[in-house]
Amino acid sequence: MSGATASPGRLARAWDSDIAWSFRHSPVALVSGFAVLVCFVGAFGCGFLAPHDPFNLASLSLSNSFLPPVPLKGSSWSFVFGTDDQGRDVLSAIMYGTRISLIVGFAAIAMALSLGIALGLLAGYFGGVTDAVLMRAADVQLSFPSLLIALLVDGIVRALLPRGAQNALELYVLIFAIGIARWPQFARTVRGSTLVERGREYVMAARVIGIGPVRIMASHILPNVLGPVLVLATINLGLAILDEATLSFLGLGLPPTQPSLGTLISNGNNFLYSGDWWITVFPGIVLAGMVLAINLLGDWLRDALNPRLR
Amino acid sequence: MSDAMAADRPVLEAEHVTRVFDVSRPMLARLMAGEKKRMLRAVDDASFAIRRGTTLSLVGESGCGKSTVARMAVGLYAPSAGAMRFEGCELSAARRDAALRRRMNMIFQDPYASLNPRWRVRDIVAEPIRAFRLARGAAVSERVAELLVQVGLSAADGQKYPHEFSGGQRQRVSIARALASEPEFLVCDEPTSALDVSVQAQILNLMKGLQERLGLTYLFISHNLAVVRHMSERLGVMYLGRIVEMGKAEAIFSKPQHPYTRLLLEAIPDLEMVGRARTPVGGEVPSPIAPPPGCAFHPRCPLAREKCRSVRPETARAGEVEVACHAVAEGWG
Numbered sequence: 147m148s149g150a151t152a153s154p155g156r157l158a159r160a161w162d163s164d165i166a167w168s169f170r171h172s173p174v175a176l177v178s179g180f181a182v183l184v185c186f187v188g189a190f191g192c193g194f195l196a197p198h199d200p201f202n203l204a205s206l207s208l209s210n211s212f213l214p215p216v217p218l219k220g221s222s223w224s225f226v227f228g229t230d231d232q233g234r235d236v237l238s239a240i241m242y243g244t245r246i247s248l249i250v251g252f253a254a255i256a257m258a259l260s261l262g263i264a265l266g267l268l269a270g271y272f273g274g275v276t277d278a279v280l281m282r283a284a285d286v287q288l289s290f291p292s293l294l295i296a297l298l299v300d301g302i303v304r305a306l307l308p309r310g311a312q313n314a315l316e317l318y319v320l321i322f323a324i325g326i327a328r329w330p331q332f333a334r335t336v337r338g339s340t341l342v343e344r345g346r347e348y349v350m351a352a353r354v355i356g357i358g359p360v361r362i363m364a365s366h367i368l369p370n371v372l373g374p375v376l377v378l379a380t381i382n383l384g385l386a387i388l389d390e391a392t393l394s395f396l397g398l399g400l401p402p403t404q405p406s407l408g409t410l411i412s413n414g415n416n417f418l419y420s421g422d423w424w425i426t427v428f429p430g431i432v433l434a435g436m437v438l439a440i441n442l443l444g445d446w447l448r449d450a451l452n453p454r455l456r
Numbered sequence: 457m458s459d460a461m462a463a464d465r466p467v468l469e470a471e472h473v474t475r476v477f478d479v480s481r482p483m484l485a486r487l488m489a490g491e492k493k494r495m496l497r498a499v500d501d502a503s504f505a506i507r508r509g510t511t512l513s514l515v516g517e518s519g520c521g522k523s524t525v526a527r528m529a530v531g532l533y534a535p536s537a538g539a540m541r542f543e544g545c546e547l548s549a550a551r552r553d554a555a556l557r558r559r560m561n562m563i564f565q566d567p568y569a570s571l572n573p574r575w576r577v578r579d580i581v582a583e584p585i586r587a588f589r590l591a592r593g594a595a596v597s598e599r600v601a602e603l604l605v606q607v608g609l610s611a612a613d614g615q616k617y618p619h620e621f622s623g624g625q626r627q628r629v630s631i632a633r634a635l636a637s638e639p640e641f642l643v644c645d646e647p648t649s650a651l652d653v654s655v656q657a658q659i660l661n662l663m664k665g666l667q668e669r670l671g672l673t674y675l676f677i678s679h680n681l682a683v684v685r686h687m688s689e690r691l692g693v694m695y696l697g698r699i700v701e702m703g704k705a706e707a708i709f710s711k712p713q714h715p716y717t718r719l720l721l722e723a724i725p726d727l728e729m730v731g732r733a734r735t736p737v738g739g740e741v742p743s744p745i746a747p748p749p750g751c752a753f754h755p756r757c758p759l760a761r762e763k764c765r766s767v768r769p770e771t772a773r774a775g776e777v778e779v780a781c782h783a784v785a786e787g788w789g
Contacts (some may be wrong), residue, residue: 347570351630354530355560355584355637356554371573 168450170363175446181439185432189248192241197224198404200239207233212417215424231417238427244436246406250321251387257387259379262332267363267371267428269333270340281337284330295327296389300314300398313401318400324389325357328382335378339371373451384437389432407433465544466505467641467673468529473538475524479745496745496756498524500697501538503771506641506690511667511674513684514590514698516694517741522677523565526645529675530562561639565646567626569572571618577604577629578614584637603632608662619717622688624655624757631662641673648683660686685709693717696744696752703777713779715757751782759783 154354160166169175188195199205210233221228227236227430269280287295300323307315343349352362387407393399394408395415402409407429414426459496480486480494499521506512514522527533528540531551540547543556550556561584564570571580583602585591591599601611607628618626622685627647644663648656660683666672677686684691684705687733691705693716701714712718739756748755754764771780779785 347564348565348572350527350532351562351564351570351633352583353532354560355587356551356557357583357587366572370572 162386164220164296169446172446174442175450178439178446181435182443185244185436185439187243187247189244192238192245193403196235196238196241197226198235200242201403209233212422215420215428228422229426230414230422230425235424236410237430239405240407240432243405243407243410243429244432246317246400246404246407247387247390247433247436250317250324250390250400250406251383253321253329254324254386254390255366255379255383257321258328258382258386259332259375261329263336264312264370265329265335265377266333267367271344271359271367272338273341275443277337280333284333286328287330288334292324292327292385293367293389293392296323298399299323299326300393311405316400317404320390320393323393324386327389328386331378331382332375336371337376340367343367343370377444377448378450380447382442384440384444387433387440390436438453459523462506466507467542467543468586469505469541470525470529471503471539471541473499473502473525473528473535473540475521476536477529490738492744497747498682498744499528499535500605500747502694502697502699503538504692504699504702506673508676509667510642510690511676511688512690512692513676513678513688514682514699515678515684515692517551517679519744520694521697521739521744522679523645526562526643526675526677529536529643530560537655544778546727556589558584558590558637559639560641560643561633561634561637562629562643562645563627563647563676566650567630568618568650570630571626573615573618575616577618577621580618581614581632581636583648588637590636590638599636600632603636604629606635606666607632608658622655623651623744624659627655628662629649629661631659631666635666635670640671641675643675643677645677646679647676649680650663650680653677656683663687675767681720691778694719696741697748698752698780699771699780700753702771702780707776713774713777714753714781715759715783716753751780757783759788761788 158434169179204341210222210229211231213229213233214224215236215368216223216226216229218306221392225235227240229235230239254424265280268276268366282417300319303319303322304312307319321351326398340363349362389412390399391408392404394406397412398408402413407414410429411426411433414424416424417423417425475498476497477496478493478495481489481491486493502521502525504512516522516523524533528535531540531547534548540548542560545556547554571577578597578600581603582596585596585599587600597614600614604611604613609625609628609632613621613625613629618629619788621629627650631649646660650764652658663674663686667674674687676684676687678687688705690703692699692702693706693708693714694700695716701708701712701717708717708719712721742752742755748765749768751760751764751769752762752765755762761782767782769780769782769785771778774784774786781789
């Protein structure tokens with residue numbers, strides 16, 4: 147017993163940490179955490195878990211098209227959420243679509259995060275002209291809705307790409323466009339914290355012994371400004387997924403051969419007025435639920451990390 | 457110049473050092489309001505030299521420019537005018553040479569802000585060792601353990617984070633970090649002013665012991681005269697960016713000459729003075745953005761005359777010390 151109390155393992159310490167305690171005692175965090183977990187498992191395990199492969203054209207049969215979801219008349223247990231106009235299983239399409247949505251969301255946020263952190267550190271640490279130029283650029287960009295920026299970047303990059311490459315690279319173009327659209331918020335948060343940390347005496351102590359600015363930013367300042375940025379990243383993940391869905395819904399995102407949730411909603415929208423509501427409503431519910439869960443998780447994280455609310 | 461003089465050369469020399477900060481509003485706002493630039497003279501024409509193995513202390517009220525002098529002494533700020541020399545070499549050139557830069561380090565005022573909260577103590581103390589490549593591999597942790605023991609902590613404390621220590625212990629960690637680069641010259645910017653009185657004495661005794669053992673040279677900044685008396689051979693009294701009196705600490709304590717020094721010393725509480733009326737230091741320190749003309753101390757000085765309001769006093773020898781005061785120079789004080 148003494149051994150266990152003297153040096154608890156990593157896992158035990160993580161379980162005992164403030165964050166873990168707050169997670170276990172927040173019903174909102176538990177429910178949204180569970181929802182996010184279900185989305186992740188379903189999305190990234192779609193190869194094993196999905197009842198059908200929506201991309202395998204050989205397995206599709208037009209005789210199965212427009213089957214309604216389960217409790218309704220004419221439904222089949224093989225297609226729980228019904229099928230679309232091609233006879234594709236809606237549930238499987240959602241699982242594959244969620245995977246693409248999550249990949250785009252994560253990659254776009256990773257890009258916005260690295261860009262924002264790097265530029266925010268530079269602006270905050272060097273100040274002066276660097277700061278003025280970078281922050282005015284961020285201000286200009288923030289004065290437009292991020293979706294408009296993403297549309298603009300997406301359009302420019304598409305125009306620059308050769309025709310043949312467009313479909314193959316569409317995923318990366320989308321990630322780039324959404325990533326570019328979301329960097330200013332991160333840069334501003336990082337800059338603000340960097341301004342505070344830069345004047346702290348531990349930074350001066352490093353400067354006295356001649357540590358260079360890049361080392362100071364990376365190893366001294368960055369660990370101290372990361373907290374609020376990670377919270378922001380969580381909330382922005384939901385928004386980035388929505389951005390992607392919106393672009394795809396507008397037909398500017400991923401092609402129907404690589405359907406994301408937005409593409410699925412857009413496709414299903416065509417059949418909404420003929421009464422085949424399930425093709426668009428189920429992907430919509432999954433999208434809304436997932437984004438809501440991610441945002442609630444971000445809100446919880448923000449409160450859990452805020453020392454003033456403890 | 458003989459060899460004896462070279463060995464006697466001061467470690468740090470400041471010659472007519474001035475530091476001006478631009479505290480004006482942003483350019484656009486300033487132009488629209490039609491204001492001029494506002495300049496703050498934090499340090500104004502200060503000269504001093506510190507001999508090897510001794511301590512020079514600078515005292516003064518808050519805002520008198522002590523900390524700016526400290527930061528200039530290690531090259532964190534460049535002087536706006538005048539020159540700093542470290543080991544006879546111009547300071548910014550000395551800072552570019554790693555071998556010379558290693559020989560100076562600094563201890564900071566706030567033990568809560570001077571240690572990176574995300575770093576373990578062993579990494580904090582090891583940083584100068586790694587930066588100057590003084591050891592590598594296992595030798596680094598041996599050296600860190602040695603330093604921690606030297607400042608009165610235990611080697612196992614290296615595992616901990618700064619928030620696990622008290623203020624006094626953190627200041628010990630700060631001292632260990634400053635010693636890690638094996639410096640000869642340490643700038644101490646109010647190293648005890650954030651600590652409890654009982655802990656202050658421990659830290660001061662530690663610093664004094666280290667000075668004797670390692671032959672360190674200190675530039676010691678403080679607003680506490682009792683602390684200064686304990687620590688220093690030489691003493692400089694600063695007022696509004698200027699050094700008004702400088703000399704052997706004992707000489708200043710036994711026979712203060714500048715009226716400001718006299719007021720400061722009279723304000724020290726002591727048992728003999730119990731119940732007796734004191735001369736309070738009247739008024740506020742004027743703004744260093746618009747310092748008074750002539751002698752900066754004249755609005756608060758009991759001896760001020762017409763000349764003090766117009767002519768700035770030069771530093772002149774008066775007995776054992778150097779004083780910048782018309783009253784002392786002309787003998788009406």
